[in-house]
Amino acid sequence: MTQTRPARAALTLGPIAYHWSPRIRRDFYARIADEAPIDAVYVGEVVCSKRAPFVEDALPEVVERLRRGGKRVIHSSLAEVMLPRERKATAALVAEDALEVEINNAAGLLGADGRRHRIGPFMNVYNAETLDELVRRGAEHVCLPVEMRAPSIALMAARGQQIGVGIEVQVFGRAPLATSARCYHARAHGRTKDNCRFLCEKDRDGMPLTTRDGSPFLRVNGIQTLSETYVALGDEVAALQAMGVSHLRLMPELVDMVAVARLFDGLRCGTMAPDEATARLAELSARTPLSNGFYHGKPGHRHLVAQA
Amino acid sequence: MPFDEPAIAELVCPAGTPAALRTAVDAGADAVYCGFQNETNARNFPGLNFTPEELEASVAYAHDRGAKVLLALNTYPPAGRFALWRDAADTGARLGVDAFIVADIGVAAHIARAHPGKRLHLSVQAAASSPEAIRYYCNEFGVRRVVLPRILTIPEIRKIKREIPCEIETFIFGNHGLMVEGRCSLTNYATGCSTNMDGVCSPAADVEYAREEDGSLSTRLGAFTIDRFGPGDTAGYPTICKGRYLAPARPEGYYAFEEPVSLNLSQLLPELIDAGVNAFKIEGRQRSRSYIRTVVSTFRDAVDDIRAGVLPDMADLLALTEGQKQTQGAFETKKWR
Numbered sequence: 001m002t003q004t005r006p007a008r009a010a011l012t013l014g015p016i017a018y019h020w021s022p023r024i025r026r027d028f029y030a031r032i033a034d035e036a037p038i039d040a041v042y043v044g045e046v047v048c049s050k051r052a053p054f055v056e057d058a059l060p061e062v063v064e065r066l067r068r069g070g071k072r073v074i075h076s077s078l079a080e081v082m083l084p085r086e087r088k089a090t091a092a093l094v095a096e097d098a099l100e101v102e103i104n105n106a107a108g109l110l111g112a113d114g115r116r117h118r119i120g121p122f123m124n125v126y127n128a129e130t131l132d133e134l135v136r137r138g139a140e141h142v143c144l145p146v147e148m149r150a151p152s153i154a155l156m157a158a159r160g161q162q163i164g165v166g167i168e169v170q171v172f173g174r175a176p177l178a179t180s181a182r183c184y185h186a187r188a189h190g191r192t193k194d195n196c197r198f199l200c201e202k203d204r205d206g207m208p209l210t211t212r213d214g215s216p217f218l219r220v221n222g223i224q225t226l227s228e229t230y231v232a233l234g235d236e237v238a239a240l241q242a243m244g245v246s247h248l249r250l251m252p253e254l255v256d257m258v259a260v261a262r263l264f265d266g267l268r269c270g271t272m273a274p275d276e277a278t279a280r281l282a283e284l285s286a287r288t289p290l291s292n293g294f295y296h297g298k299p300g301h302r303h304l305v306a307q308a
Numbered sequence: 309m310p311f312d313e314p315a316i317a318e319l320v321c322p323a324g325t326p327a328a329l330r331t332a333v334d335a336g337a338d339a340v341y342c343g344f345q346n347e348t349n350a351r352n353f354p355g356l357n358f359t360p361e362e363l364e365a366s367v368a369y370a371h372d373r374g375a376k377v378l379l380a381l382n383t384y385p386p387a388g389r390f391a392l393w394r395d396a397a398d399t400g401a402r403l404g405v406d407a408f409i410v411a412d413i414g415v416a417a418h419i420a421r422a423h424p425g426k427r428l429h430l431s432v433q434a435a436a437s438s439p440e441a442i443r444y445y446c447n448e449f450g451v452r453r454v455v456l457p458r459i460l461t462i463p464e465i466r467k468i469k470r471e472i473p474c475e476i477e478t479f480i481f482g483n484h485g486l487m488v489e490g491r492c493s494l495t496n497y498a499t500g501c502s503t504n505m506d507g508v509c510s511p512a513a514d515v516e517y518a519r520e521e522d523g524s525l526s527t528r529l530g531a532f533t534i535d536r537f538g539p540g541d542t543a544g545y546p547t548i549c550k551g552r553y554l555a556p557a558r559p560e561g562y563y564a565f566e567e568p569v570s571l572n573l574s575q576l577l578p579e580l581i582d583a584g585v586n587a588f589k590i591e592g593r594q595r596s597r598s599y600i601r602t603v604v605s606t607f608r609d610a611v612d613d614i615r616a617g618v619l620p621d622m623a624d625l626l627a628l629t630e631g632q633k634q635t636q637g638a639f640e641t642k643k644w645r
Contacts, residue, residue, distance in 0.1 A: 082437040106441035126384040129414025147493040155387035178487040181459030182645045188555050193645040209553040211533040300497035
């Protein structure tokens with residue numbers, strides 16, 4: 001009996017969650033464009049609309065550079081849409097015919113009706129019924145929520161293959177755990193969101209929150225709360241590809257992302273052993289622990305070692 | 309009845325058990341909300357919620373007294389488990405509930421198709437915080453009421469009301485969640501139980517109170533210490549977004565997200581009505597019957613006074629949270645953000 005080898009998943013780079021300056025963004029993406037074996041890059045500000053002008057400043061140059069490097073560029077929309085400027089930005093983005101867009105808030109769905117678009121990880125696509133409903137209105141690619149468990153991912157990937165829709169899973173980087181209307185960066189410094197003075201720009205790696213008995217726990221990123229650990233599904237890449245997951249997402253972190261991309265490239269091509277990749281990933285991540293608990297139905301912060 | 313009159317200051321009250329439902333109805337609730345004994349609702353706690361038989365009897369009890377029953381199906385079914393939500397919706401329709409409170413697009417689509425005459429309310433768990441998001445759900449699934457996230461100011465609510473074709477329900481009293489609901493995986497990160505998929509936040513089975521050597525008491529959720537209290541202090545229940553942590557700028561430890569306060573909008577009721585809010589929601593399906601009786605009857609009196617053009621007795625309303633810190637959250641000022 002011949003067994004078909006599962007299709008090789010594409011490698012993507014998710015949008016930068018942190019408030020990195022335009023200069024840092026340009027340098028970061030230039031290196032990705034030139035050196036990283038990544039197929040598609042999601043750009044744009046997803047977390048805080050106050051940061052958007054800084055991000056947009058660097059965007060035309062970044063997009064051009066990435067395209068010249070052969071990367072497909074997708075524009076991600078804000079996860080939280082409440083203020084007039086957030087509503088306007090979302091409506092303008094989804095109306096832009098020339099751009100490929102990833103929608104992260106239901107506000108974007110209204111204007112996207114009938115237009116081709118992608119659905120981002122903040123949109124809560126947990127089941128095939130929701131997937132079908134969104135596809136009916138023009139969605140052709142969905143990134144699943146970071147807390148999805150393996151059996152559900154498998155069913156979503158199967159449905160995606162059946163109806164010709166891309167299914168993407170985050171395989172590296174801090175897990176986005178929560179969003180709020182309140183800015184916790186500002187709060188830590190006795191300020192509010194409206195007079196924040198962009199304190200978050202100083203914390204390129206997020207602001208660490210440690211428990212009162214000294215355990216690193218969470219990272220504050222403006223209105224977003226991230227995990228301390230890096231989600232790292234290196235051991236799980238083969239299983240994800242076998243399920244039919246079509247895209248593997250790396251989230252930009254303060255590590256050598258080109259090296260991370262090369263490791264996952266090796267994993268998806270089968271040229272690198274998972275245990276070796278995980279060991280090197282741990283080395284690259286230095287003091288940041290790795291986790292894969294969500295995938296295995298365990299507490300998200302845990303890292304389960306693959307059974308030999 | 310697709311064109312029934314919009315509700316005016318409808319009082320929507322929690323019912324964690326059949327006994328609490330009867331208490332809330334007797335105390336003057338216009339509507340009660342409840343769920344089945346499983347993960348199809350966001351208060352999937354041991355000892356809470358209804359069997360289908362209990363729901364049937366409760367619907368009869370409420371309807372006999374002119375109160376409505378709203379069934380919460382407000383969690384997100386993970387692929388492979390959808391049938392549980394579909395069956396819950398079909399059972400609720402058969403038992404004659406007055407509306408479904410939903411968050412998941414797939415669940416909303418199922419009810420819109422299978423039970424087209426039934427009212428759909430969009431749960432706060434759907435996090436629809438703009439007219440565009442709300443209109444999407446109205447257009448697609450015929451949603452008749454949105455429960456707004458607790459992050460909007462009253463002027464913002466007023467503006468939204470002008471741009472949407474459905475009723476608005478807001479929380480006015482009870483536990484005050486800080487994160488955008490339906491977008492929080494903090495509990496799952498610490499415990500492996502998901503708020504969205506399993507309907508639990510800070511599950512009791514993962515909570516631990518540990519006495520330290522120095523006499524202090526640590527409250528833990530899964531592997532993490534959420535707070536630590538001195539010998540004389542009252543230890544709060546460990547909820548991640550109400551814990552105290554250390555940050556580089558706050559080495560002494562602080563409430564990184566919010567202090568343990570509860571929401572009390574009693575003083576804003578007239579303004580909320582004026583802004584176009586159709587229904588007031590009281591949180592607390594996990595609360596005792598005596599709590600339900602006191603809170604519901606106090607708000608019943610207040611709403612009746614306001615409807616009659618009389619100022620309600622603020623002392624009664626403020627006394628409800630006596631001894632506890634309270635907040636008007638985002639509703640009063642955007643400085644809260």
